[in-house]
Amino acid sequence: MAATKPLKGLELVDCARANAKQGAETAAELCGYGADLNTFKQSVQQACESMGVEFHELSDLITDQQRMLSLGEGEIVAPDSPSDL
Structure with missing residues (x-):
């Protein structure tokens, strides 16, 4: 949902x-x-x-965790079946 007025400060950084x-x-x-x-x-x-956050371009705000999720990297840890819970 778009903000009705320009965000500022922490709200802006979070949204961006x-x-x-x-x-x-x-x-x-x-x-x-x-x-x-x-x-x-x-x-x-x-x-x-x-x-105190370094910013040069919008991609600077993307965290490593967000990058890994979008690349599908990482390891999924889960049981082999529901009975193994």
Whole structure:
């Protein structure tokens, strides 16, 4: 659900991080910035700087865990059957 007004601070960083894999256009729209990508990027950069988070581009916000999930990497640990629970 898109924000009705531009998000700021931690809310903006959280929203941008959650939508970073979908691209800057989608993230900007969902964070309340519509098609204004320049203002979105500047706002995210300011919010990250105030939090001490390094930010150069939107992909910087994607965590290693998110990358592994999207690549299908990692190991699944589960019983072989329901009776093995």
